[in-house]
Amino acid sequence: MALINWLKVLRTLQRADEIKRGLDYCRKMTSKGACSCRIGELCQRALALATGLSDNAIKNMLLRLEAFREELGDDFPFEIRKVEAGMNQPRKFIRLRV
Numbered sequence: 001m002a003l004i005n006w007l008k009v010l011r012t013l014q015r016a017d018e019i020k021r022g023l024d025y026c027r028k029m030t031s032k033g034a035c036s037c038r039i040g041e042l043c044q045r046a047l048a049l050a051t052g053l054s055d056n057a058i059k060n061m062l063l064r065l066e067a068f069r070e071e072l073g074d075d076f077p078f079e080i081r082k083v084e085a086g087m088n089q090p091r092k093f094i095r096l097r098v
Contacts, residue, residue: 008051009061013078013096016042019050036083041095062092 012019017040020026026046029035037043042050048058062080069076077097082090 005051005053005057005061008053009047009058010096012047012050013042013094016040016095020046023049025049036091037093038081038095040098041079041081041093044092044094047094062094065094 019042020037023046026035026037035043037046044058044062045055047053048055051058053061065078066080069078069080079095079097081093083093084090
């Protein structure tokens with residue numbers, strides 16, 4: 001089951017810009033000027049909505065990916081960016097390295 005979830009995330013990140021245009025959440029955040037996504041990346045919430053996984057599952061995946069990034073260094077295939085938003089937890093954005 002976990003492998004299927006990872007595959008969902010990979011497929012979703014490959015089409016990040018297309019997905020952002022199609023998600024109501026992303027359109028609303030953009031229209032409010034509250035979207036901080038860059039080209040080719042998705043925030044945690046958009047990734048959860050696009051994959052059908054829970055916010056908590058995505059949060060846990062990102063924590064695991066951050067641990068792997070430390071081990072793999074430059075060979076790590078993802079970029080994870082954090083933005084301090086004045087909340088208890090920073091917003092995280094993820095994209096595939098090209």
